[in-house]
Amino acid sequence: SIQVSIDGTVHFAEVQYFTQVAIAVENISEWHDANIAVISVFSAPDADLVQLSNQTVLSCKYLGNEGLCVVDVTSIKSVVAMIPHCPTLPSGVIEDCFFVLEHPGLNISQFGVEQDQEDEVDQ
Secondary structure, three states: OEEEEEOOEEEEEEEEEEEEEEEEOOOOOOEEEEEEEEEEEEOOOOHHHHHHOOOOOOEEOEOHHHHEEEEEHHHEEEEEEEEEEOOEOOOOOEOOEEEEEEOOOOOHHHOOOOOOHHHHHHO
16 A cells, blocks of 8 residues: 555555556647556545544545546655554444554655765766
């Protein structure tokens, strides 16, 4: 599962698949390739549970096909685990949900090899 930014709002989602599509550039007859992901977004975390847990438990419902959307892969912010659980919500309802487990240090935007400035001088 992933943490993704959609229209400036952070969501949790399950990636269905990645692909590349050709998109026409407006006003000129050229095409460029776009790397996209088809994802299924989870619901927003249960607000009461977030408040009662001091913002430590983010419990979401899986929306399946209702939550399908397409995003540019650059909008993916990190990899998270969505752990199944069946909490009794503050409303008294027992539901099948997933809680978010973020992996500190696994932010995918930070992956890559940085070149030292000394190496740049030697070249």
